[in-house]
Amino acid sequence: MCKIFFSILLSLVFCFSAEAQDNWNRLLADPFADASDSLDYTLRIAPVNVMADLSSSYIIKDITDQNDTTRLLNWENLLAQTKDKNGAFGQYAFNILQTEFRVKGLVMNAGFGTRSEAYGEMDGPSVRFILGNTGGIIDAASSLEPNIHYNSWYQLNVGAKKYFNQSFIGLNAKLVDGIEHFKLNASYTVLANDIFNELQVTRNVTLQSTSLLRYNSINDIEFQPNGPFSDNIGFDNIGLLFDIYGGTRVDRHLFNVSISDIGFINWSQGGRTNEYTSDGEVTYEGIDISDALSSEFEFNLQDTLENIVGLQLTDTESYNSNLLTKINVRYQFDYREDLHFGINNFFAIDGTYGYFRINLFANKKLTDWWDVGVSYSFDRYSAFNVGLNTHVEFKNIRIGLSTQNFLSLFDPYAYNVSNVNIRTEYIF
Numbered sequence: 001m002c003k004i005f006f007s008i009l010l011s012l013v014f015c016f017s018a019e020a021q022d023n024w025n026r027l028l029a030d031p032f033a034d035a036s037d038s039l040d041y042t043l044r045i046a047p048v049n050v051m052a053d054l055s056s057s058y059i060i061k062d063i064t065d066q067n068d069t070t071r072l073l074n075w076e077n078l079l080a081q082t083k084d085k086n087g088a089f090g091q092y093a094f095n096i097l098q099t100e101f102r103v104k105g106l107v108m109n110a111g112f113g114t115r116s117e118a119y120g121e122m123d124g125p126s127v128r129f130i131l132g133n134t135g136g137i138i139d140a141a142s143s144l145e146p147n148i149h150y151n152s153w154y155q156l157n158v159g160a161k162k163y164f165n166q167s168f169i170g171l172n173a174k175l176v177d178g179i180e181h182f183k184l185n186a187s188y189t190v191l192a193n194d195i196f197n198e199l200q201v202t203r204n205v206t207l208q209s210t211s212l213l214r215y216n217s218i219n220d221i222e223f224q225p226n227g228p229f230s231d232n233i234g235f236d237n238i239g240l241l242f243d244i245y246g247g248t249r250v251d252r253h254l255f256n257v258s259i260s261d262i263g264f265i266n267w268s269q270g271g272r273t274n275e276y277t278s279d280g281e282v283t284y285e286g287i288d289i290s291d292a293l294s295s296e297f298e299f300n301l302q303d304t305l306e307n308i309v310g311l312q313l314t315d316t317e318s319y320n321s322n323l324l325t326k327i328n329v330r331y332q333f334d335y336r337e338d339l340h341f342g343i344n345n346f347f348a349i350d351g352t353y354g355y356f357r358i359n360l361f362a363n364k365k366l367t368d369w370w371d372v373g374v375s376y377s378f379d380r381y382s383a384f385n386v387g388l389n390t391h392v393e394f395k396n397i398r399i400g401l402s403t404q405n406f407l408s409l410f411d412p413y414a415y416n417v418s419n420v421n422i423r424t425e426y427i428f
Helices: 002-015 023-029 075-081 124-130 289-293 301-309
Strands: 043-046 049-056 064-067 070-073 085-103 106-123 141-144 147-164 167-192 199-210 213-217 220-223 238-250 253-267 273-284 319-321 325-336 339-349 354-365 370-379 385-394 397-403 417-427
Touching: 075 124, 085 124, 106 124, 106 167, 124 141, 147 238, 167 253, 167 319, 199 213, 213 273, 354 385
Parallel strands: none
Antiparallel strands: 043 085, 043 417, 049 085, 049 417, 064 070, 085 106, 106 147, 141 167, 147 167, 167 199, 167 238, 199 273, 213 220, 238 253, 253 319, 253 325, 325 339, 339 354, 354 370, 370 385, 385 397, 397 417
16 A cells, blocks of 8 residues: 555656646746736736646656656666655646736736645655565664645636835735645654564554545555546535735845745545544564464465554544645846846745745846746755746737746656746737
8 A cells, every 4th residue: 555655646746746826926936037027908818827847856767667658667766766855846737817907006816727736755764665675674663754745726816916106915815626635644653673573563644535545445445536627616625725925126126925825725525535544553573483384374464564554534524735835035136128137936835844946047138029038946856957938929919938947848757857837928
């Protein structure tokens, strides 16, 4: 079962990589965009905005084998790439429609889209133990603490942004319908005696799942995926999120900050919302080989693992999940009217996990209708990423393409960071 949990982490992060900010926050999500956004419109419509973002301590190409059009995990290579601390962070968004309507100094916005985010972290001993290679790992004591979270949801957002001379402040409210959720917070402490014929396992585990899997036993797990647009939007799993953001200009210096996804999703989809816990201690004393001389001797490894894992279905019919709170802090210096430099800082945090990415960027306006940019970024899992962008404008149409690691566009499986942001806008 533990191998299945680890496979879930990898598949979720690799397949559902990560986020596009709402239209008002695009400057913070996309460090290449020009923060000197002139209010030269009455109505702005963004019919399609897509952003996919993945960062991992593993390089997918190094731990998988190509099999026709798919990739399969290579457990040996995975072990070889495992560090003391291992993790991944991903977010994805497909904004179907975003609109902004400006009336004097007030900008109203509304939109609809689907989002997902996933993160996980696991120390080296946990990975090796889960993959069954425990040699040299269990000495006096080993602590196994996998931490995996995944959320996907629809959101309908409405909000407003108010300008005050050279400053602005805004608030967004998002009504959410949860699609899928998975959470595994586990702590297994394994104590072995001197001759390794007895293991004492202390466990404190919570597993929650909605529309993803149902656990019956270690060899009986029902997968119940329910991806975006595969089912009607029925608000079975309702949630409410808030964003607050603001910015100011001082001469040629621009400062922007936002805090987004503050809130919760309540998961209560009948028949598909399940919670499991495992607490207390269990002692495994090994096998008395002398019993094998008896014709009635039986040994079931599955039952032994089941007792150690110890997951039990609770009577919980609903639970809440909090998303990662995203914090963006951006500074831009307008060196000239057509040349900008700056730094964009992104953090995603909750009570058990933290991710960061720092971007240093420069934007150059080449013509009245074309600008380009370049960036250098580092994050929790990698130290060197070069990003590029281009934006073009034809009359009332704006199109932008950016990436925070342009090499990943040619081979997304070969780098720690893979990122792409596609934006279209119509200005009236």
